[in-house]
Amino acid sequence: MINVFGSCVGTEELEEIKSSLKAQWLGIGPKVNQFEKMMASHVGNDDFVCVNSGSNALLAAIESLQLPKGSEVIIPSVTWISCATSVELAGLKPVFCDVDYDTVNVTTESIYKAKTKRTKAVMVVHYGGFPVLAGYFLNVPVISDCAHAADTFFEGRHIGSFYDVSIFSFDGVKNISSGEMGGVTSPNKKYCDEVRNIRYCGIQKSGFEASTDKSKWWEYELKKPFPKMLPNDITASIGIAQLKKLDILQARRKSIWDRYQESLSDVCWLRLPPEIPEHIKHSYFTYFIKVINGKRDKLARYLLDNGIYTTVRYQPLHLMKYFNSKQKLPVAEKLNEELLNIPLHPSLTDKDVEFIIDKIKAFE
Secondary structure, X not given: OEOOOOOOOOHHHHHHHHHHHHOOOXXXXXXXXXXXXXXXHHHOOOOEEEXXXXXXXXXXXXXXXXXXXXXXXXXXXXXXXHHHHHHHHOOOEEEEEOOOOOOOOOOHHHHHHHOOOOEEEEEEEOHHHOOOOOOHHHOOOEEEEOOOXXXXXXOOEEHHHOOOEEEEEOOOOOOOOOOOOEEEEOOOHHHHHHHHHHOEOOEEEOHHHOOOOXXXXXXXXXXXXXXXXXXXXXXXXXXXXXXXOHHHHHHHHHHHHHHHHHHOOOOOOEEOOOOOOOOEEOOOOOEEEEEOOOOHHHHHHHHHHOOEOOEOOOOOHHHOHHHXXXXXXXXXXXXXXXXEEEOOOOOOOHHHHHHHHHHHHHOO
């Protein structure tokens, strides 16, 4: 089976892990600190704080804003479930907005339509790795979900440096894949400090840092109850190796993306992602097509039967029964019938890519 998502790990990752094992560092330690510094430099912010997953990074980022309980946070409907559940776990209410048909990103207009007097924050998601700049006009904090945007730049500046607070995911299929880890960054140091102060069960500081009586260095203070979200040096080791070879991994992703764009452009019943302007550096996390002949599900089954796994990433959240949303979001609902993500990751071979293209073109 050709997987729709995947990573590419090898000897570099093994060597980094080996050094941590030799040093007996299994929990949070020097490799986490090293990876945080590397990511801060990559994004262009002064600080970067790792937690144990991208989903928990969302929760920690929202908590760092210290919004009034019950406030509304606008989020795109077409996104991963954690974007909404993290809002609820923080004691806030997600309000869904529509997305742009071409990029599957929120727009200024779609955010404005979802705004109420209870809106206290906005979340933007850079779908597939294409950057979006929106939400500033509301004069509320903007949370930037960069789970797909590890290497996304706008006019030479990383998209994670534009917003009040940004989160990253390093799970097993992301551009920088460490198995499972996430991170929070911000141009404003106070948000990073808040995340660092709560990620260990809400313990603000411990050991010599916290103790007023240095003869009792085991004393600590609780800032507020919070889940344990500590990363560890094993996953950070993998992340370090991945970040060091990010340019190579990204070059492979881009070559696959470009091949799809070139080879599928003449398929009349498909709509492809928009061409990428010169001022944008794309992360190429996932390649998405829109099947406009009403046969999306049949195409997905046909490809699966031929050993090609595809998916719909993501189903509109406002349609989920759990959220009991009465909203009508026409673009998201149209994408729910047409969108299909096909394989794109650095472990794909040229033979895999050509096979996928041939099978799509052969579909009737």
